[in-house]
Amino acid sequence: xxxxxxxxxxxxxxxxxxxxxxxxxxxxxxxxxxxxxxxxxxxxxxxxxxxxxxxxxxxxxxxxxxxxxxxxxxxxxxxxxxxxxxxxxxxxxxxxxxxxxxxxxxxxxxxxxxxxxxxxxxxxxxxxxxxxxxxxxxxxxxxxxxxxxxxxxxxxxxxxxxxxxxxxxxxxxxxxxxxxxxxxxxxxxxxxxxxxxxxxxxxxxxxxxxxxxxxxxxxxxxxxxxxxxxxxxxxxxxxxxxxxxxxxxxxxxxxxxxxxxxxxxxxxxxxxxxxxxxxxxxxxxxxxxxxxxx
Numbered sequence: 001x002x003x004x005x006x007x008x009x010x011x012x013x014x015x016x017x018x019x020x021x022x023x024x025x026x027x028x029x030x031x032x033x034x035x036x037x038x039x040x041x042x043x044x045x046x047x048x049x050x051x052x053x054x055x056x057x058x059x060x061x062x063x064x065x066x067x068x069x070x071x072x073x074x075x076x077x078x079x080x081x082x083x084x085x086x087x088x089x090x091x092x093x094x095x096x097x098x099x100x101x102x103x104x105x106x107x108x109x110x111x112x113x114x115x116x117x118x119x120x121x122x123x124x125x126x127x128x129x130x131x132x133x134x135x136x137x138x139x140x141x142x143x144x145x146x147x148x149x150x151x152x153x154x155x156x157x158x159x160x161x162x163x164x165x166x167x168x169x170x171x172x173x174x175x176x177x178x179x180x181x182x183x184x185x186x187x188x189x190x191x192x193x194x195x196x197x198x199x200x201x202x203x204x205x206x207x208x209x210x211x212x213x214x215x216x217x218x219x220x221x222x223x224x225x226x227x228x229x230x231x232x233x234x235x236x237x238x239x240x241x242x243x244x245x246x247x248x249x250x251x252x253x254x255x256x257x258x259x260x261x262x263x264x265x266x267x268x269x270x271x272x273x274x275x276x277x278x279x280x281x282x283x284x285x286x287x288x289x290x291x292x293x294x
Contacts, residue, residue, distance in 0.1 A: 002086075005288065008284075011136075027274055032285065040130065148284060154204070155208075159207060207225075209227055234261070244262060
């Protein structure tokens with residue numbers, strides 16, 4: 001952790017509601033006039049898309065485990081090194097993973113490739129990480145210890161699978177059967193490297209549908225936000241001076257389910273993020289700027 005060069009990490013599994021998270025943080029950064037160093041979790045994959053296909057073939061032949069959830073498919077040590085360097089100096093290296101033609105075209109590269117590593121200029125207010133492993137711990141690697149605000153965003157697992165099946169079919173043309181194979185292949189890494197992070201988060205946002213998702217593999221549509229609740233759990237509310245009465249007043253139809261947990265309608269997830277996180281980030285950046293003489 002670093003008061004001079006704070007780090008915010010949003011960690012979540014595939015299909016966790018990325019667009020809502022990005023919008024909420026972009027609104028906060030714009031309103032508070034914060035200049036973040038944005039680091040994407042996918043940039044720490046060990047292989048580009050073509051290399052991953054070949055590596056998966058070898059893993060099947062060797063009966064070994066490989067997925068984007070585990071250490072064999074990622075550079076966990078680079079994640080921690082990036083966090084540690086930024087926390088100490090306010091500078092780090094980063095690159096981009098290019099998901100599609102639109103992202104790849106300006107670089108003259110193909111979708112699924114990486115840009116070259118570059119050094120981020122000085123003068124950013126904080127490092128903002130979003131990806132699968134913002135709170136990862138594995139052996140000697142402990143990325144979580146460098147993070148000043150660790151936020152988890154995750155749907156319950158059946159909803160996560162429904163979203164993945166529908167997304168893979170719409171964006172990649174995968175059959176439901178192929179996606180299920182991927183889910184099963186990833187499961188050991190999901191259990192060992194993804195879910196443990198949500199016990200380390202400072203704040204956790206979990207979307208829970210209010211419709212039947214008991215068989216996610218035959219679901220015809222994705223439950224909407226209005227067909228969901230969001231369960232927001234604070235690890236140590238006293239650390240951030242969370243005023244639950246204020247949150248209940250600001251977030252209509254919300255309620256407390258436990259002393260450290262508030263539940264809000266699913267359609268208010270973005271609003272809840274902004275209401276909760278804005279004062280925390282404001283104070284974090286204000287203190288950092290003071291310490292850095294800005």
